Amino acid sequence: MQAVLYQIVRGMVKKINRRFTLKARPKALPDADHFALEAVDHPDLASGEVRVRALFHALSPWQGQRLKDFANYTKPFEIGELIDGDVLGEVVEAAPGADLAPGQLVTARLGWQDYAVAKADMLTTVTDEFDPTLWLTALSSPGLTAYTALDLLGRSMPGQTMVVTSAAGSVGGYAVQLGKLAGMNVVGVAGGSEKCRYVVEVLGADACIDHQADGYVDALSAALPSGAHQVFDTTGGPTADAVFGNIAKYARVLIVGRTSSNNSDRPDLDPVNMRLLWAREATIQGFSRYSYPERWAFAQERMKELCRENKIHANHNTVNGFENLPQALHDMLAGKFIGKVLVKCEAPL
Numbered sequence: 001m002q003a004v005l006y007q008i009v010r011g012m013v014k015k016i017n018r019r020f021t022l023k024a025r026p027k028a029l030p031d032a033d034h035f036a037l038e039a040v041d042h043p044d045l046a047s048g049e050v051r052v053r054a055l056f057h058a059l060s061p062w063q064g065q066r067l068k069d070f071a072n073y074t075k076p077f078e079i080g081e082l083i084d085g086d087v088l089g090e091v092v093e094a095a096p097g098a099d100l101a102p103g104q105l106v107t108a109r110l111g112w113q114d115y116a117v118a119k120a121d122m123l124t125t126v127t128d129e130f131d132p133t134l135w136l137t138a139l140s141s142p143g144l145t146a147y148t149a150l151d152l153l154g155r156s157m158p159g160q161t162m163v164v165t166s167a168a169g170s171v172g173g174y175a176v177q178l179g180k181l182a183g184m185n186v187v188g189v190a191g192g193s194e195k196c197r198y199v200v201e202v203l204g205a206d207a208c209i210d211h212q213a214d215g216y217v218d219a220l221s222a223a224l225p226s227g228a229h230q231v232f233d234t235t236g237g238p239t240a241d242a243v244f245g246n247i248a249k250y251a252r253v254l255i256v257g258r259t260s261s262n263n264s265d266r267p268d269l270d271p272v273n274m275r276l277l278w279a280r281e282a283t284i285q286g287f288s289r290y291s292y293p294e295r296w297a298f299a300q301e302r303m304k305e306l307c308r309e310n311k312i313h314a315n316h317n318t319v320n321g322f323e324n325l326p327q328a329l330h331d332m333l334a335g336k337f338i339g340k341v342l343v344k345c346e347a348p349l
């Protein structure tokens with residue numbers, strides 16, 4: 001791997017930037033064969049730009065979704081396009097007019113590459129009040145998505161029951177905790193007994209049902225004697241459909257993601273239990289955090305307060321090595337991890 005990092009050009013050693021692009025589209029889950037590892041020159045900096053060395057890449061299901069040629073709220077990657085993604089990195093070079101000094105930690109959507117060039121004013125600066133990884137978890141998309149969806153579109157009433165799918169997941173894990181902080185009875189849904197134990201014992205849910213276990217549908221019904229008053233769904237597919245089969249009258253259903261549907265070879269299929277959503281007069285609300293940029297700072301401040309008060313548990317897994325990004329994305333989409341997945345890289349300085 002080191003061989004692609006440097007090139008000898010007319011006797012001089014020239015630094016090369018590694019980047020992953022899309023080579024072929026997966027039918028269902030992606031694997032390493034769907035990506036090309038390229039080595040390209042470092043571009044020069046223009047006025048106001050900085051060079052950022054990636055330290056951590058955050059993985060998200062939308063990256064898997066954009067590999068497919070399937071229209072959704074984001075457009076698919078083109079073949080040969082850099083795989084986009086959120087990065088925590090350090091500024092290593094700043095051009096005149098860039099108001100950031102080398103050494104400053106920043107986050108931004110800079111993609112799967114060792115080094116990125118960006119306008120300094122497009123970057124979020126990371127303060128040292130929190131562990132730097134929190135800026136990719138609780139204080140970033142996962143935490144802000146759960147907070148904003150529940151704050152703006154949920155009606156989290158004490159004593160009512162909220163079901164959260166992918167409850168051990170990155171976004172779902174914060175929804176569970178925010179639901180409990182709001183006084184709700186929270187029932188999580190997660191894949192496997194280890195995840196379910198985590199959702200109850202660490203995140204504080206009242207119960208968690210294993211969607212991979214035999215009898216999932218019956219166990220879910222048994223855990224919801226009064227039905228689900230609120231649903232926070234990030235998976236879609238049969239897992240969510242079983243929840244829709246148990247909604248209470250006037251339930252609020254927040255559709256936040258579709259990992260299960262998007263992972264499948266039929267991402268176009270929709271819930272079977274739609275008739276119950278009608279019969280029980282549910283409110284179904286699709287949510288995208290990208291529609292509420294004016295709320296991100298507010299949500300981030302509230303999440304900071306909760307972190308300061310130790311009321312929020314932020315969890316992530318670290319996978320080592322830039323070259324392991326494709327496999328880590330596969331494993332994340334397949335449900336191998338609890339919480340956010342961060343890939344730590346060691347690009348040479």
Ligand SMILES: NC(=O)c1ccc[n+]([C@@H]2O[C@H](COP(=O)([O-])OP(=O)(O)OC[C@H]3O[C@@H](n4cnc5c(N)ncnc54)[C@H](OP(=O)(O)O)[C@@H]3O)[C@@H](O)[C@H]2O)c1
Pocket residue numbers: 059060061062141142145166167168169170171172189190191192195211234235237239255256257258259260263287288289290332333334335336337339340
């Ligand atoms: N609307 C927005 O603004 C917004 C923002 C961020 C993310 N999202 C969306 O929210 C969803 C979750 O994102 P995330 O980052 O928090 O990912 P995540 O939930 O941490 O990771 C994916 C999880 O999906 C679950 N999964 C995979 N296949 C499944 C299946 N067949 N049935 C049920 N669950 C399955 C797995 O959990 P189990 O092992 O527990 O099954 C896996 O761990 C994604 O669809 C993402 O695109 C939306």
